[in-house]
Amino acid sequence: xxxxxxxxxxxxxxxxxxxxLRALGRTVVLVAKDxxxxxxxxxxxxxxxxxxxxxxxxxxxxTFTEILERLGPPETLILxxxxxxxxxxxxxxxTNEEWRRVxxxxxxxxxxxxxxxxxxxxxxxxxRVIIFSACLGRMSGPGTAGGLAPYRVSKAGVNALVRNLAxxxxxxxxxxxxxxxxxxxxxxxxxxxxxxxxxxxxxxxxIWLATRAFDASSSDDQERLTGLLWEERQVVxx
Ligand SMILES: NC(=O)c1ccc[n+]([C@@H]2O[C@H](COP(=O)([O-])OP(=O)(O)OC[C@H]3O[C@@H](n4cnc5c(N)ncnc54)[C@H](OP(=O)(O)O)[C@@H]3O)[C@@H](O)[C@H]2O)c1
Numbered sequence: 001x002x003x004x005x006x007x008x009x010x011x012x013x014x015x016x017x018x019x020x021l022r023a024l025g026r027t028v029v030l031v032a033k034d035x036x037x038x039x040x041x042x043x044x045x046x047x048x049x050x051x052x053x054x055x056x057x058x059x060x061x062x063t064f065t066e067i068l069e070r071l072g073p074p075e076t077l078i079l080x081x082x083x084x085x086x087x088x089x090x091x092x093x094x095t096n097e098e099w100r101r102v103x104x105x106x107x108x109x110x111x112x113x114x115x116x117x118x119x120x121x122x123x124x125x126x127x128r129v130i131i132f133s134a135c136l137g138r139m140s141g142p143g144t145a146g147g148l149a150p151y152r153v154s155k156a157g158v159n160a161l162v163r164n165l166a167x168x169x170x171x172x173x174x175x176x177x178x179x180x181x182x183x184x185x186x187x188x189x190x191x192x193x194x195x196x197x198x199x200x201x202x203x204x205x206x207i208w209l210a211t212r213a214f215d216a217s218s219s220d221d222q223e224r225l226t227g228l229l230w231e232e233r234q235v236v237x238x
């Protein structure tokens with residue numbers, strides 16, 4: 001079965017990605033934690049869903065394995081789940097529990113999803129993985145000013161994971177694409193009501209990555225490059 005799996009699909013940017021892909025006629029499977037919210041989102045989009053607390057790595061592994069066994073590997077995997085760290089979570093003031101919570105959800109479960117679902121995609125030399133990172137996880141440019149330590153470090157870890165796996169899979173030359181996306185500050189529960197971008201605008205680069213033409217021999221960078229961090233459809237430095 002050809003389908004797109006969207007984590008964080010119950011609301012915010014994940015929901016916007018799922019909605020846009022449904023509108024293009026794609027089969028979509030949503031994953032998130034809160035079952036009743038997820039059920040409502042799935043009903044709105046007329047798609048399947050599976051609820052799991054991705055903070056629990058064992059449960060995450062079980063759920064992704066069950067989806068793989070039932071549906072086969074996804075054609076596209078969009079990882080749009082995530083949590084912000086507590087407001088004053090500076091490195092020297094963060095508890096073990098807060099560090100672990102954010103790392104588990106934002107990074108460990110991303111590894112787990114890619115490890116389980118990305119492997120058969122890469123083996124089949126087909127498919128694309130798009131992971132929501134953040135400019136707060138970059139090591140250069142804006143957003144590197146400190147604070148929100150677990151969140152920033154988890155997203156820097158996501159960036160490193162994408163770059164590493166892109167090298168391991170030959171940067172798209174073998175038919176498997178993996179990219180990170182920075183949505184910019186968007187109006188979602190995480191981004192808040194005063195963010196400059198709508199959720200649809202924040203999701204647009206991820207949707208484009210999920211649907212763009214790709215040809216490793218193209219002379220057009222937007223069709224040729226993968227294994228990178230994208231913002232507004234442009235490559236930005238890590
Ligand atoms: N919004 C922004 O301005 C912004 C900026 C930069 C990067 N990002 C990144 O973009 C992604 C999407 O953000 P958003 O703004 O759409 O966030 P959001 O509105 O807060 O939605 C978060 C999503 O993640 C899911 N989730 C959270 N904890 C989970 C858990 N333990 N298990 C399973 N699912 C869980 C939520 O599911 P439930 O509904 O079940 O809780 C929800 O679907 C995140 O990775 C975020 O870091 C966002």
